[in-house]
Amino acid sequence: MSKGLDKVGKSIEENQITLLLVPGESYNSSLLKLFKTLSKDYSRLLYVALNRPVSKIIGDFKKYRIDEKKFYFIDTITEDASLCKKLKNCEVVAANDLVELSLKVGNTVSKKKPDVVIVDSFHTMEAYQDKAVITRLAHDLIAKLDISGCKGIFPTVRADRDAPLTKDMEMFVDNVAEL
Amino acid sequence: MVQKKIMVVDDEPDIVKSVSNLLEKQGYVVTTARNGVECLKKLPKSKPDLILMDFFMPEMSGRETIVKIREKPAYDKVKIVFMTVADFRERGMQNVKQLRVSALISKPLSMKQLTKKVLEVLRE
Numbered sequence: 001m002s003k004g005l006d007k008v009g010k011s012i013e014e015n016q017i018t019l020l021l022v023p024g025e026s027y028n029s030s031l032l033k034l035f036k037t038l039s040k041d042y043s044r045l046l047y048v049a050l051n052r053p054v055s056k057i058i059g060d061f062k063k064y065r066i067d068e069k070k071f072y073f074i075d076t077i078t079e080d081a082s083l084c085k086k087l088k089n090c091e092v093v094a095a096n097d098l099v100e101l102s103l104k105v106g107n108t109v110s111k112k113k114p115d116v117v118i119v120d121s122f123h124t125m126e127a128y129q130d131k132a133v134i135t136r137l138a139h140d141l142i143a144k145l146d147i148s149g150c151k152g153i154f155p156t157v158r159a160d161r162d163a164p165l166t167k168d169m170e171m172f173v174d175n176v177a178e179l
Numbered sequence: 180m181v182q183k184k185i186m187v188v189d190d191e192p193d194i195v196k197s198v199s200n201l202l203e204k205q206g207y208v209v210t211t212a213r214n215g216v217e218c219l220k221k222l223p224k225s226k227p228d229l230i231l232m233d234f235f236m237p238e239m240s241g242r243e244t245i246v247k248i249r250e251k252p253a254y255d256k257v258k259i260v261f262m263t264v265a266d267f268r269e270r271g272m273q274n275v276k277q278l279r280v281s282a283l284i285s286k287p288l289s290m291k292q293l294t295k296k297v298l299e300v301l302r303e
Contacts, residue, residue: 017268132190132237139235139265168240171271 008177009037012116015174016151017142019166021158022179030179031120031155032064042115045071046108046150048101050124053077054090072112074104096128098137106144116151117141123156123165135168142172183301184208186227188218188244189262190236194288198231198262201290202297215239219247227257229301231284231293234263245278258300260284262293 012018022030038045049057054075061068069089076095091108093101109117119141125134138154145152158178160166170176185207187198192213199209210225212218214236230248234241241261248254262284267275275283281300284293 130237132235132240135240136235143266164240164243168242171234171242171265171267171274173270174268175270 005033005037005179008034008179009041011175011177012038012151012153013041016149017145017173017175018151018153019169019173019176020153020155020179021161021176022155024157024159027155027157028060032060032066034179035061035118036064036066038116039067039070043070044112044114044116046074046105046112046114046117047071048074048076048105048117048119050076050095050122051120054087058087072108072114074101074108076101095125098129098133102137102140102144105141109144109148109150113148114150116153117145118153118155120155121157122154122169123160123163126165131165131168134165138169139172182206182208183229184210184225184227185297186210186212186218186221186225186230188212188215188230188236188241189233190214191233194233194262194286197290198288198293201294205294207297215241215244215247218244222248222254229258229260229297231260231262231297234261234265242274242278245280249278258303260296260300262286262288 008020054073055078058068071089073090075090075092078092091104093104122134122138142152154169156166185202187195187209189195190213195211199211202209210221210227212221216238232241232245241263245259248257258281260282261275261280264286281303282296284296
């Protein structure tokens with residue numbers, strides 16, 4: 001298993017689909033450091049935000065001096081689409097509409113041709129979706145990434161390493177890396 | 180001749196029905212379960228020689244169910260076949276091997292292929 005920022009970066013470079021275990025106590029900061037590295041290595045990134053609204057993510061990006069222009073966001077948290085429309089690089093989808101979410105990600109991957117797609121995080125969906133539905137969604141999205149050839153990064157809290165959803169998702173990823 | 184017993188585990192009733200009908204016509208004794216939890220409940224009584232297991236199921240996935248089956252020495256010799264739409268990658272295939280899954284059958288199911296695979300696995 002790859003561990004640490006450098007090794008994770010290398011793992012992402014070498015593998016198409018990575019399940020990323022992130023320490024819960026520093027989840028956001030660890031990911032932000034990784035995104036800073038990724039934004040230097042790749043020119044187009046798609047961030048599917050299932051945890052936090054894009055406004056907060058962009059605020060953090062500013063703090064960490066991450067080039068937000070390299071990112072395109074799909075926000076499932078912000079309920080008021082007009083808030084997101086102010087940004088040119090963001091679209092809103094209802095988190096409970098998985099068909100729409102899957103279509104939106106697929107269409108965005110086709111149109112924007114990102115190098116990397118980050119889905120943060122499937123595990124959040126467990127609060128309101130059956131695990132089998134989430135696993136199917138992950139499988140569906142991975143198939144779409146396969147067609148487009150872009151990379152996928154699926155972060156999850158390290159404490160969920162042995163959770164059934166993590167273990168099921170491991171069946172479809174190329175590598176499990178640890179920050 | 181002792182009839183072979185097969186358990187079909189899938190949350191899609193149409194698949195359970197069509198697979199069960201096919202296997203029963205071929206002389207197998209068939210039991211069914213709608214998910215992994217029901218499969219584990221029915222195992223002690225049905226004692227199948229082979230389980231045809233779906234992957235994506237509510238409550239307990241096919242993978243979780245197989246892990247639990249393999250934890251019980253009583254079912255050590257039961258053969259398991261995944262029948263699924265899932266496209267496992269190399270890492271997933273390693274897990275499939277570790278779980279001692281005998282074969283994978285892709286959905287949508289071809290009844291001809293299913294028949295052939297069931298025969299092959301039961302002969303092993």
